[in-house]
Amino acid sequence: MSERTVVVTGAAGFIGRWVVSELLDRGVTIRGLDDFSNGSRENIAEFDDERFSIVDGDVRDRTVVESLFDDEVDACIHLAAEIDVQESLDDPMDHFQTNVVGTQNVLEACREQETRLGLVGTCMVYDMLNAGEGIDEDHPVKPASPYAGSKLASENMAESYYHGYDLPVTILRPFNTYGPFQKTGMAGGVVSIFVDRDLDDRTLKIFGDGTQTRDLLYATDCARFIVDATFSDDTVGEVINAGTGEEISINDLADLVATEGTDIEHVEHHHPQSEVQRLQCDPSKARDLLGWTPEVSLQEGVDRLRTWMRNGEP
Template structure:
């Protein structure tokens, strides 16, 4: 298959690209390198891989990208930092919501033609249009959810955007699903829980596991925002990439919202203890934007298991060990 991955030079994106190439697909990665990095994709020298530096908000960039036809579009490009979205809501909205609309329009045009029109609920296709079917996989986030109970969060759980990041993702999700219901464009909305692993940034824009591990390796204190009683369901990136890719392959999930996580959560305090051991101190610091905090996130992924046959394979300890080894090599 010929596949497009937006945000393909980002943390999760590069693992999705890797999995797709291993499966024998041809892959185009589109990225404006605001969050991603060429270093993330340097290993992909395969003749079936190409990289385009461009922005999902740019018509000219998308004209270039869509000179080809794609069987699946994995749309991962986004502004992803929750705290940044509170300080720069306009940037987050245009990247995450308007950018997603642009991708949906290109996919619709590819599948039904520039001149295609709906007559009632049926498409009338212009025979002169060069059309090709495709599916859009939209990467959303667990950060759209309200606080979890002990039973975990399934796809029917209440949503409660506590940051412009969460609000922008919900708006984009609704647009994605509207294109399935209104236009019959195959789509799926995926909500992975907090993902970590090699190639994730370990600065303020990175995830909690990578930040804590980097401080441990550098023999610096680990700082926790707030009480540290907030919990996270931590999904190793290789499990996440497998989930993302599989959701594009499986037509059973078309028109659906699907979670991915481990079914287990850990407090940030316990995570810090697990990583710090007795080597570095653990401090609590004032939360920058406490209103954006979701105190308990725990995934119920039974829908993914039932419809996709997907299960996570890495334990937290295994994922942390692999991430730590990768970070340690980078420090040397």
């Protein structure tokens, strides 16, 4: 892959910086885009590499998006998005503009240059009822928030470009990703929030009864999946999940993270209408098409995250 050039939108975000890291490890040249509303310059500070450049710009600005594309670009990995469920309920227009209009701008730039696209979606688009032994790609969709609705709309637009223009598009749905560089506030992931609070000797707060489950995927495994799937000819036109295939309740996760002296408390849910009761991925399609399987166990991932939060070393 050392001869390739890739556009990465949302390159300074949590997952974006891990995708950039994975691409640099493979010798790829990267043209990044981020408006730093969710991402951070600290996330990419270590990438002092002539193969990585980043534009401070908004994916909603079509001119900025198009400026990153030319006939040297081999692929685009589109990660730029608004991702906060509660904010989407409070202000759905922001999520529509970034997630739908922004994706349309990326699709047009890809179409004009005939550039393959890896569109990173979300498992939150699925109907979480009757999930059975794991959610596969044929499971019904039922977005429960404007965030999920806007992400599903962006996937539908991408699929239309695949069918209508023969654009090589792959839709990627990682499950709950966690790891270093993830935010630890309300917009962050539960693992990062719990580990941060445990290190500060603060109470781990569980929304609701804690029986809700998550399929927790470590950041490096997620990035490897995104890069592999984007460049595979076998995945073009496909929707592909990525997860461990194992679920853990929030109660059990809190017990795993909490060290001696850390309290655990159940509190009222701040957005119960969009709570997901059960999330468990069926990752068999990614395994069959890509030979991809997660490498980092939950215990190892939590340990790595704790070490990074203490020492700043991912």
